[in-house]
Amino acid sequence: MILAIDFDETYTRDPELWDGLLGAALTRGHRVFCVSARHERQMGEVRATIGRLIGPEVCFGTGGAPKRRFMAEVADTHVDVWIDDAPESVVEIPDPGQGPA
Numbered sequence: 404m405i406l407a408i409d410f411d412e413t414y415t416r417d418p419e420l421w422d423g424l425l426g427a428a429l430t431r432g433h434r435v436f437c438v439s440a441r442h443e444r445q446m447g448e449v450r451a452t453i454g455r456l457i458g459p460e461v462c463f464g465t466g467g468a469p470k471r472r473f474m475a476e477v478a479d480t481h482v483d484v485w486i487d488d489a490p491e492s493v494v495e496i497p498d499p500g501q502g503p504a
């Protein structure tokens with residue numbers, strides 16, 4: 404299973420909790436990513452905290468882009484389970500031309 408956890412207001416709310424859960428997931432052979440809407444220049448804190456557990460190379464900042472599409476296109480990764488305090492940030496942003504009038 405591929406898991407992706409958000410950083411701000413998700414991981415940061417209780418890092419010890421998530422370290423325990425994500426560590427168990429890794430031990431059981433699951434893959435764990437951290438996917439934040441932060442810009443790349445803001446990812447240092449992410450890689451210095453959760454990145455120590457899961458690896459800095461699997462911490463991604465989408466720069467505000469929808470997370471699911473970003474991971475598919477940039478990381479060639481299709482996440483199975485998202486853990487996020489703002490689930491709307493995972494899904495595609497509707498095409499403005501197709502939105503309600």
Ligand SMILES: [Mg+2]
Nearest residue numbers: 409411412488
């Ligand atoms: Mg968040």
